[in-house]
Each structure stands twice: as C-alpha cells, then as structure tokens.
Amino acid sequence: MSMNYVSPDKLPEELGKLMAEQFEFANTGEKIMDEELKTVSRGFFKDALFRLKRNKAAIAAFWIICLMVVMAIFAPNMNEFTFSEQHPDFTNMPPRIPVLEDLGIFNGQRVLTNRRLDSLENPEKFPAGSVLGYSNPHEVRGVTLVDVEVNYYKYIGADDTYFWFGTDNMGRDVWTRLWRGTRVSLIIAFAAVMTDVVIGVIYGAIAGYYGGKIDFFMMRFCEILNAFPRVVVCTLFIMLFGSGMLSMILALCVRGWVPTARMVRAQFLRFRGREYVMAAQTMGVPDRALIFRHILPNSIGPIITRTMVAIPSAIFTESFLAYIGLGLAPPEPSIGTMLSAGQKVLLQYPHLTLFPALAISILMIAFNLFGNGLRDALDPTQRGQE
Numbered sequence: 529m530s531m532n533y534v535s536p537d538k539l540p541e542e543l544g545k546l547m548a549e550q551f552e553f554a555n556t557g558e559k560i561m562d563e564e565l566k567t568v569s570r571g572f573f574k575d576a577l578f579r580l581k582r583n584k585a586a587i588a589a590f591w592i593i594c595l596m597v598v599m600a601i602f603a604p605n606m607n608e609f610t611f612s613e614q615h616p617d618f619t620n621m622p623p624r625i626p627v628l629e630d631l632g633i634f635n636g637q638r639v640l641t642n643r644r645l646d647s648l649e650n651p652e653k654f655p656a657g658s659v660l661g662y663s664n665p666h667e668v669r670g671v672t673l674v675d676v677e678v679n680y681y682k683y684i685g686a687d688d689t690y691f692w693f694g695t696d697n698m699g700r701d702v703w704t705r706l707w708r709g710t711r712v713s714l715i716i717a718f719a720a721v722m723t724d725v726v727i728g729v730i731y732g733a734i735a736g737y738y739g740g741k742i743d744f745f746m747m748r749f750c751e752i753l754n755a756f757p758r759v760v761v762c763t764l765f766i767m768l769f770g771s772g773m774l775s776m777i778l779a780l781c782v783r784g785w786v787p788t789a790r791m792v793r794a795q796f797l798r799f800r801g802r803e804y805v806m807a808a809q810t811m812g813v814p815d816r817a818l819i820f821r822h823i824l825p826n827s828i829g830p831i832i833t834r835t836m837v838a839i840p841s842a843i844f845t846e847s848f849l850a851y852i853g854l855g856l857a858p859p860e861p862s863i864g865t866m867l868s869a870g871q872k873v874l875l876q877y878p879h880l881t882l883f884p885a886l887a888i889s890i891l892m893i894a895f896n897l898f899g900n901g902l903r904d905a906l907d908p909t910q911r912g913q914e
Contacts, residue, residue, distance in 0.1 A: 576829070576905040576906050579904065579905045580901055580902065580904075583901040583904065583905065585897050585901065586897055586898050586900065586901020586905075588897075589893070589894040589895070589896075589898040589901070590894075590898050590901075592890060592894040593891075593894045593898060596710065596891060596894070599707055600707050600710040600711035600714055601711065603703070603707035604704045604707045604708045604711070607690075607692070607701065607703065607704065609691075609700075609701035609703075609704050610701075610704060611701070611704045611705045611708040611859065611861055612700065612859040613700060614699050614700055615699030615700070616698075617686075617699065618684070618686060618689070618691065618695050618699045619696075619697055619698065619699045620694070620695060620696065620697055620873075620876075620877050621636070621680065621681070621686075621694050622636050622638050622680055622694050622877075623636070623691065623692060623693050623694040623702075623879050624636035624681060624690050624691060625690070625692050626690060634692075636679055636680050636681045637660065637677060637679055638677075638678060638680040639675050639676065639677050639678075640675070640677075640678055640683075641675045642668075642674075642675070643662075643673065643675070643676045644671060644672070644673060644674075645662070645665065645672040648662065648674075648676065654676075654678070654683065655682055655683065655685065657679065657682050658678045658679050658682040658683040659677075660678060660679060661676075662674040662675060662676045662677065663675050663677070691703070693706060693879065693883050694879045694880070696869065696870075696880055697869075697873070700859075702866075702879065702880065705861040705866060706861075706863075706866065706883050708861050709861035709862040709865065709866055710863060710887055712773065712856065712860065712862045713843055713846055713862050713863045713864070713888075713891075714843070714891075715773070716776050716777055716842070716846050717780075717839050717840075717842035717843045718839065719777045720776075720780035720781050720784060720846075721784070721835055721838045721839050722835075723777065723781045723784075723785070724784040724785040724788055724838065725785075725788055725831065725834075725838075727781070727785040727789070728785040728788025728789040728791075729788065729789075729792050729824070729831065731746065731750075731785065731789040731792075732788065732789035732791065732792030732793040732794075733792055733793075733796055733820075733823070733824060734746070734819075735747060735789070735793045735796075736792065736793035736794070736795065736796025736800065737796050737800055737815065737818070737819050743793070747790075747793070750786045750789060750790065753782075753783050753786060754783060756783065758783060758845065759845070759848065759849075761779070761782050761783055762779040762780060762782065762845065762849055762854075763852075763854060765778065765779040766849065766854045771854065771856055771857050772857065773860075776846060776849070776855070779849070780842055780846065784838070787838075788831070788834055788838075791830055791831070791834055792824075792827055792830075792831065795823075795826065795827035795830060796823055796827070799823045799826050799827075800823060804822065805818060805822055805823060808822055829907075830906070832902060832906065833899060833903045833906055836895060836899035837895075837896070837899040837903075839899075840891065840892045840895035843863075843888065843892065843895075844888075846862065846864060847862070847863050847867065847888055849864065850862045850863070850864025850865045850867075850868060851865075851867055851868045855868075866880070866884040867881060867884045867885065867888070870882075870884060
C-alpha cells in the first residue's frame, strides 16, 4: 500500500477535502464515566473516629470516664450529708445500700467479737432484731464469750439511717467524701495536665521550629530538670509552699511538661522541612502563623494521645502524695487521703479502703484503655485500614 506525501503548506487544503461522512464517533453506544469509588472517602480525624468506635474497650472506657465525672459532680449532693459533717454517734458504720441489703450485700452487718453469751438476751445491750447469730463460743475465766453477728444499724438504734458507703472514725459519710475526693483528684489532674500541655506545646514548638543554639540550650534545660525524680520535686515543692489545691497543681507542673515538650519538638523537626512549610516561608508568612497554623495541627494526634496518658499518671501522683501525708489539708478529701486513713484500720474497717481503692483503680484502667485506643486511632500508619 503506497502513501502519498503531502507537503505541510498543502495540509489544510487536503484536510478540507475530507468529507464529514468519512468520520464516525467511537463508543457512541455506551456512557463514559469514571470508575465508581469502592470505599467511603474520610478525612484524617473522621477516619480516626471510625477506628476508635471499632475499639470496644476504648469506647467502654470512655463511657466509664464520663460516668465517673458525672458522679464526681453530682453524687456528693445525692444525700443529706456533707463531706465535713461529723456524726459522733455513727462512727465506723458499715455500708448499707437500700436495694442491695435485700440481697445480702452491703446490708449494714458487722461481727462483734468477744461478747458475753448471756448478754445477748439483754435488750439494753442488744435491741430486738439486732442479733443475727453468733459463733466461736469459748470460755474465759468461767465466762462464755462469742462472736456476734449483728445488724449494726439496729444495734445502735439507727434503723432508719442509711450510709451507703459507711462512715469513718469521725462519723463522716464515706459516699460523700469519696465522690468529693474524686472530684478534687480529677480537677487537680486535669488542671495540671492542661497546664503541662500548654507549656510543653509552646516550649517544644519554639525549640523544634528554630533549632540551632535555641534548640540546644532549651533541650539541655529540659534534661537538667528531668534528671530529678518527679516525686522528689513535687514533695520539695509542697513542703516549701504548703499544701493546697493550687500548690498541688503547681507541684505536678514543675517538670510534668517536659515529655510533652520533647514530643512536640520531635514533631516540629519532622514537619518543618516539608514543601508546604517552605512555600509558606517563601510567601512571607510570619513564624507565629507557621508554628500554630501550618505545623502544629499535624501534631494534634500525638498531643491528644499524650494528654490522655498523662491524666492517670497525674491522678496516681496526686494520690501518692496525699497518701504519704502531702495532700490537701483536712477536712478536704481526696482519694489519696482516704486511702491513707483507711489503710491504718484495714482489717477492722475494710470499707474505708475498699471504695477509694476501687475508684482510683477504675479511673486508672479506664484512662489507660481510652488512651491506648486514641493512640491506635490517631496513628497515621493505620489510616484507611478497615
């Protein structure tokens, strides 16, 4: 098949000779469109929320935290007792809860040891209906002694009174004091952690963004401050400035911001050389806008994760300081002060230790589970995985 050569100057003329009927459209019988997306398009935080919802343990921990916060706010006002109100006639009362007492749980019973057997029939010592049974009979100098199980509320003539979590050695309601103490511990922990985050973000952002000598000297200061044990620093701070909620918060903030500053610095060192940052610098965007508008949003995920992990640590540190006698001044309660007081009479009145220990255990486990869930959800390497 031969081909005729057409010079470039005659090409328009030759093209004009082609008739319209010599052309035909391709694919006229079908619609041409882009392939349909197989997955739902999601942004970073929407994808993180989707993965967080699939973590059942993290969601359960979140609702437990919400429940504890709600109880800390409203539970101290659920009965007629205040956290500092003393009842000398109702000291060391066992727990008594209206619904559970019918099931034999927290029914206000107590065992009185070494009581005379012949005194059980004396209504002045043991009112009618107060004795539930006795055991371990033994004789001492010709007198039979037994251990008597009694309904302690009937025994002291307070059958219509309910102390849901019992009372302490001063007759103060443990229910009210526990939730008041939980509120105090949460306030101290949240305030300390939020302060740490603000200081750490600003400090780490400046060090990571400018680098050089500024970064060198700022990080050396962090290393010197971080060399001292946290508990020792907090203890010395409280001993110097006295006990109180503000002093406790400041004590937890003395070096609590250092891990956040290091983490934020690492994020800034990672992102400050990206193309979009260099383009913004070329356009004359000021440093403040570059730090807080262009680079910092990329660090939100690690900051949130660090915050959720730091809260249980702050609660534990506050409780430990209160446990060793460096907590809030009486009569203001906290979980640590209640544990410190309860462990002295653990064998005699275990409820004084049981309920504060359960409260701090639930808080620690819930915050750690939720923090782990947030860490996995905000992990960029997990983005898009179903």
